[in-house]
Amino acid sequence: MDDELAISVRGLRKAYGDNVAVGGVDLDVHRGEVFALLGPNGAGKTTTVEILEGYRQRDAGEVRVLGADPAHPDPHWRSRVGIVLQGTGEFDELTVGEVVRHFSGFYADADDPDKVIERVGLGAKAKARTHTLSGGQKRRLDVALGIIGRPELLFLDEPTTGFDPEARRGFWELIRDLAAAGTTIVLTTHYLDEAEALADRVGVIAAGRVVEVAPPNRLGNRQEALATVSWRTPDGTPERAETATPTALVAELAARFGGEVPGLTVTRPTLEDVYLTMIGHS
Amino acid sequence: MTTTTKPAAPVAAAPGRRPGGAALALRQGRLEITQFLRSRESVVFTMGFPIIMILIFASIFDGTIGNGVKFTQYFITGMIATGLMTVSFQNLGIWIPIERDRGVLKRYRGTPMPKWVWFAGKVLMVVAIGVAETALLLVVAVLLFDLELPGTAARWATFGWVAALGVTACTLCGIAISSLARTARSGSAVVTPVSLVLQFISGVFFVFTSLPTWMQQVAALFPLKWMCQGLRAVFLPDSFGAQEPGGSFELGKVALVLGLWCVIGLVLCLTTFRWTTRRDG
Numbered sequence: 001m002d003d004e005l006a007i008s009v010r011g012l013r014k015a016y017g018d019n020v021a022v023g024g025v026d027l028d029v030h031r032g033e034v035f036a037l038l039g040p041n042g043a044g045k046t047t048t049v050e051i052l053e054g055y056r057q058r059d060a061g062e063v064r065v066l067g068a069d070p071a072h073p074d075p076h077w078r079s080r081v082g083i084v085l086q087g088t089g090e091f092d093e094l095t096v097g098e099v100v101r102h103f104s105g106f107y108a109d110a111d112d113p114d115k116v117i118e119r120v121g122l123g124a125k126a127k128a129r130t131h132t133l134s135g136g137q138k139r140r141l142d143v144a145l146g147i148i149g150r151p152e153l154l155f156l157d158e159p160t161t162g163f164d165p166e167a168r169r170g171f172w173e174l175i176r177d178l179a180a181a182g183t184t185i186v187l188t189t190h191y192l193d194e195a196e197a198l199a200d201r202v203g204v205i206a207a208g209r210v211v212e213v214a215p216p217n218r219l220g221n222r223q224e225a226l227a228t229v230s231w232r233t234p235d236g237t238p239e240r241a242e243t244a245t246p247t248a249l250v251a252e253l254a255a256r257f258g259g260e261v262p263g264l265t266v267t268r269p270t271l272e273d274v275y276l277t278m279i280g281h282s
Numbered sequence: 283m284t285t286t287t288k289p290a291a292p293v294a295a296a297p298g299r300r301p302g303g304a305a306l307a308l309r310q311g312r313l314e315i316t317q318f319l320r321s322r323e324s325v326v327f328t329m330g331f332p333i334i335m336i337l338i339f340a341s342i343f344d345g346t347i348g349n350g351v352k353f354t355q356y357f358i359t360g361m362i363a364t365g366l367m368t369v370s371f372q373n374l375g376i377w378i379p380i381e382r383d384r385g386v387l388k389r390y391r392g393t394p395m396p397k398w399v400w401f402a403g404k405v406l407m408v409v410a411i412g413v414a415e416t417a418l419l420l421v422v423a424v425l426l427f428d429l430e431l432p433g434t435a436a437r438w439a440t441f442g443w444v445a446a447l448g449v450t451a452c453t454l455c456g457i458a459i460s461s462l463a464r465t466a467r468s469g470s471a472v473v474t475p476v477s478l479v480l481q482f483i484s485g486v487f488f489v490f491t492s493l494p495t496w497m498q499q500v501a502a503l504f505p506l507k508w509m510c511q512g513l514r515a516v517f518l519p520d521s522f523g524a525q526e527p528g529g530s531f532e533l534g535k536v537a538l539v540l541g542l543w544c545v546i547g548l549v550l551c552l553t554t555f556r557w558t559t560r561r562d563g
Contacts, residue, residue, distance in 0.1 A: 075394035083392040093320035
């Protein structure tokens with residue numbers, strides 16, 4: 001086992017009856033990396049991650065997480081892995097401080113609860129009952145419980161679903177802080193901008209398979225992709241051409257029109273275009 | 283230069299040491315009790331129920347059951363047994379599905395907490411609330427309805443083991459039945475009718491021997507009837523034993539049936555308990 005790898009997955013399969021949720025996933029996540037699993041709902045993201053977290057049993061495949069098989073989690077391994085689930089358990093009658101302090105007791109080397117509460121931005125809410133928190137604040141509490149044990153590896157399953165844009169930005173800062181402190185982070189998301197903003201590498205998962213793994217700006221060979229140049233002819237008909245040399249084409253058009261080219265645009269595929277092609281919705 | 287004062291030695295727990303199992307269980311128990319006491323529904327309907335019932339019953343039936351023994355003396359046994367069943371069987375059977383549905387159990391499973399600590403927390407909560415509720419019930423009955431408390435150490439000892447065995451059986455059955463509920467809401471739909479029927483056929487609301495024989499026989503299959511009967515041996519004169527269906531309080535049989543239900547409950551818990559909901563794999 002390569003010590004540089006936090007996670008190594010080969011040929012992971014999981015079916016629920018006839019429904020194949022994960023159909024042969026291969027994946028490596030390096031230590032210290034922020035890795036995003038990007039895919040539409042039902043692509044197999046949560047099933048994959050929950051197998052890695054030790055919640056679900058796999059049907060086939062090799063899986064190592066922090067050097068151990070997550071199918072048989074022991075307390076020591078659990079103490080090294082932080083988990084922020086998608087559907088989260090609420091402790092209505094307890095305060096933020098009580099819940100975080102309680103969970104800190106489960107870990108041998110827990111962080112200071114007050115510090116963690118401060119860090120996730122709930123300092124002003126430490127004495128509030130958890131049911132009075134907003135959706136974003138509850139998610140921050142989830143993260144606090146995920147990181148209270150100073151995990152080496154943190155899983156975040158769709159952490160910002162339902163956030164308003166400002167709350168998402170704030171949350172991203174928190175994730176960047178954790179990554180800067182050396183925590184390996186695996187997050188699932190169906191937001192492209194989230195993957196692009198946070199991840200060192202993105203794994204696109206569709207229909208239970210990993211279609212590609214690459215840094216966000218290289219996904220689908222986006223950098224090398226042909227540019228699309230479009231303009232209008234003098235009678236107003238839209239024209240477009242795909243070209244590897246858009247500058248030359250624009251110069252030629254400029255010469256042809258003797259100046260301004262009407263309706264001129266030059267575009268390359270956005271991450272969204274690439275992604276939609278990959279998951280088969282082009 | 284030698285002095286008796288030493289610099290503060292690092293006697294605090296060394297970093298890297300998690301609290302031991304017993305300490306974790308106590309913390310878990312304290313958390314469960316806090317959650318229970320802060321939930322108004324739990325306090326009013328689980329803890330208050332037997333007290334409300336004894337107030338009603340003792341006010342309606344203020345006569346005697348025979349030999350100068352007041353009805354209160356008879357009904358207190360049913361109310362104590364019902365109270366213990368409510369706080370264990372009903373309370374767990376309703377709340378565990380809610381916690382499972384909300385993902386609270388799943389969240390605990392994701393931590394290094396040993397599994398048994400969670401169960402220990404529930405048991406500590408049941409025991410603490412059960413003792414408090416029973417004490418409150420006795421105080422109310424003594425102050426308002428002249429209940430006579432058991433007069434001998436032997437009777438208190440019987441009280442102790444019948445309550446302990448009954449609570450153990452009901453706790454295990456409550457945890458077991460929690461797995462039948464598919465959603466948070468269905469917990470009370472599953473548990474409430476079971477409790478209510480058992481209360482009616484086990485002699486909680488009526489004098490047991492006044493029930494039809496077949497009903498007595500059905501009740502004898504379940505723990506509540508035996509808890510009531512064991513408690514009657516504690517609160518009624520020995521002479522009343524002759525009026526029981528078996529001709530005596532049958533304490534040996536009480537222990538046997540309740541012990542059997544502990545075993546059944548434990549087996550069901552071990553084989554059926556789920557940390558996650560069905561749709562959650």
